[in-house]
Amino acid sequence: IGLGSxxxxxxxxxxxxxxxxxxxxPDSFANDLINRYTQQLRIMYNNGARKFALIGIGAIGCSPNELAQNSRDGTTCDERINSANRIFNSKLVALVDHFNQNTPDAKFTYINAYGIFQDMVANPSRYGFRVTNAGCCGVGRNNGQ
Known part of the structure; x- marks a missing residue:
């Protein structure tokens, strides 16, 4: 389940x-989203779901669209956005821990999309990429608009 982006x-x-x-x-917005996430997860749990994979938010501030709109050089990520994403992700990790402690018959797993994305940008050849700051099929600056 991936929510928040x-x-x-x-x-x-x-x-x-x-x-x-x-x-x-950023903190209060993340709290609001996590509260809504919690409500939806409880509904799913109450309807019988027992295995959950919760996907954190990736480094949105490094996406081609954000680079095109907010980066002076087209390569520097928007730290304001990434910081907000990290706040949300830390709260999501705490939520996963909370559910794992309080619902022993269920399994909640956190998937660190932010870390995966950062590794792909830092080591593009490992993933078969050469370009990390442009979209494949967009228009405008960085093919991100």
Whole structure:
């Protein structure tokens, strides 16, 4: 289950369209998302689900779209976005630990998408990539617009 990326990309960090980023600190926004995540996981658990893989948010601030819009050189990641993503991920890890401690008949696993993405950017050839700052099929700067 992967939740949260869209909430950051298409809400929290879109001040032209949404006031969320001005209303919530990164910590309080992450808390709100985690509370909603918790409610949905409890519903799934109460309906019989017992195995959960929860995927953290990747380094969205390093995506081609964010590099195109927010990076002066087209290669430097947006730390403001990545910092918010790390806050969410740390709360998600705590949520996984909480569920594993309190629902012994279920198994919750955290998948570190942020770490995986960072390793792919740092070691692209290991994954068969040569270009890490541009999309394959987009338009505009970095093929990310």
């Amino acid at each position: 869209n909430d950051y990309l298409n809400n929290y960090f879109m001040p032209t369209f949404y006031s969320t980023g001005n209303q919530y600190s």
